Amino acid sequence: MPTTLLAADDLALLARGEHPRPWQHLGAQLLPGQGVRFAVWAPAARRVSVVGDFNGWDGRRHPLQRQGASGAAGAEFWAALVPDARPGQFYKYELEGPDGRLLPLKADPYARAAQLRPDSASIVPGPLPARQDLAPARRAADRRDAPIAIYEVHPASWRRPDGRFPSWDELAEQLPAYAADLGFTHIELLPITEYPFDGSWGYQTLGLYAPSARFGPPEGLARFVAACHARGLGLLLDWVPAHFPVDAHGLAQFDGTPLYEYADPREGFHRDWNTLIPDFGKPGVRQFLAGSALYWAECWGVDGLRVDAVASMLYRDYSRPAGEWLPNVQGGRENLEAISLLQRINRSLGAEAPGAITLAEESSSFPGVSAPVHAGGLGFHYKWNMGWMNDTLAYLREDPIHRRWHHDKLTFGLVYAFNENFVLPLSHDEVVHGKGSLLGKMPGDAWQQFATLRAYYGFMWGHPGKKLLFMGQEFAQPSEWNFETELPWALLQQPRHAGMQRLVRDLNQLYRREPALHRLDCEAAGFAWLQADDREHSVLAWARFDGEGGVVLVVSNFTPVPRHDYRLPVPAGFAAWRELLNTDAEIYGGSQVGNLGASLPTRADGSIALSLPPLATLFLKPD
Known part of the structure; x- marks a missing residue:
């Protein structure tokens, strides 16, 4: 077997962490007439084998070879050609760490398909999807002078036919039609990259290149994207580069060392989420994350990515007390490596996936989040306006007789409304963890609650900024969102709930019809x-x-x-x-x-x- 199964030019780029499309070379690649080439990044491993359905899960059968001469650039990658492997088979990597210890079997970081939890094997994929460029109409619909009204959806609980997860085809048949009928311009899906724990809603992902098996084979996602575009809707995906869970089959201690995560827990452990933080300064990690962002835009044709937990990436002291974080090389609290990575991702998408947009969930006052990279910004197209959301909801919780004392909570947002390109988010985060529903936050009797929520939606749709509403709130779901059950659709038989849905439809139509309500959303x-x-x-x-x-x-x-x-x-x-x-x-x-x-x-x-x-x-x- 040759020792170089990866082309020299590609291997050199991979070794420097500069390959724009690492998914084309790492992971499992189907080579027609030859079999499947498996390739993995594991610099500290003593030995790597691929095990799976094709070899009886026997690590002696298909050892991988180091690529490149020992100690040379590229030698940290391993590869093997398995003639008998075929699409649909399960596989993992068996690695021996630098201390000779056999590690738990590892899923492929670059897997493009995976088993449904609680199983965790990777799946040999078929051919790579063809490049999917956004049509000119879709590019125009994502611009800052366009009306953008986003329907945020947790696809596993929007509908639950017979109590199970819906398939991509079932979602394609119903969800785009529903969102389009209500006048939304975009659907945003909570993370669909493969994740082991349902209760994380996808925000603790281990498969940044694999659509979740919860919704059927990956090719179904392509049909869902096409269905959205056929209805004139853009599709945005929540994407999570900020942290990953500690499951043994995942990225943690991948080659027996902290390969993907920071080694020091003062940099590499999230106290809030019990997760690990990627080493944003390591070339192979930066390549892995930047490649994933481009992969979803280029191979699946999605309109853009909403990047989760950006604030936690920007600051080394995020949710850490004094003495439990490490400053940057300049002595400051900013994570310079994460900042440059976000800029790289946004530059790459701009150059390689024209029209694709990025939106930052960023809760601090970090400057220039939606400013271009060439102007010193992070390069996002939009930023969630978390301050607006917190202030306005705090105001509305007050009894009307007391609101005069809190008037500034509604006006303060206009002090900074045009410092960034803002999205006004009433997201899933506001209807979980004991926060109740939006309707439940409104004081007074039922009449006042419904009237206040209607007034708030009008205030929001008339306010500068793009719009985002989480599923179920369009018909005033009275209970807190439950990710394990579908939305309470029967409420639409009740006039007040049906009236709220009609209002959201009419607000969206008005917002789209009147250029004054959207064209200068981001301009003073x-x-x-x-x-x-x-x-x-x-x-x-x-x-x-x-x-x-x-x-x-x-x-x-x-x-x-x-x-x-x-x-x-x-x-x-x-x-x-x-x-x-x-x-x-x-x-x-x-x-x-x-x-x-x-x-x-x-x-x-x-x-x-x-x-x-x-x-x-x-x-x-x-x-």
């Missing part, structure tokens, strides 16, 4: 306060502009008191205004207080006289 020129200081009545109002003469007004009343003849100053140059949407309308379950479609003339003093419904948001446009 697209926003102006009309009423920011009426804390006594808990009323806020602003204008949204499209930069081409179009304007929409948004007015929110966060008390249960209707206010008639409310005088609101309006932009000059328009003789009259009419109501586009009222969250208190009867069709949404409201009390039908408002302006009832009447034309509202602009008065001599530059104001209009409004009827403000209780706990409601209005949208108006020049008549």
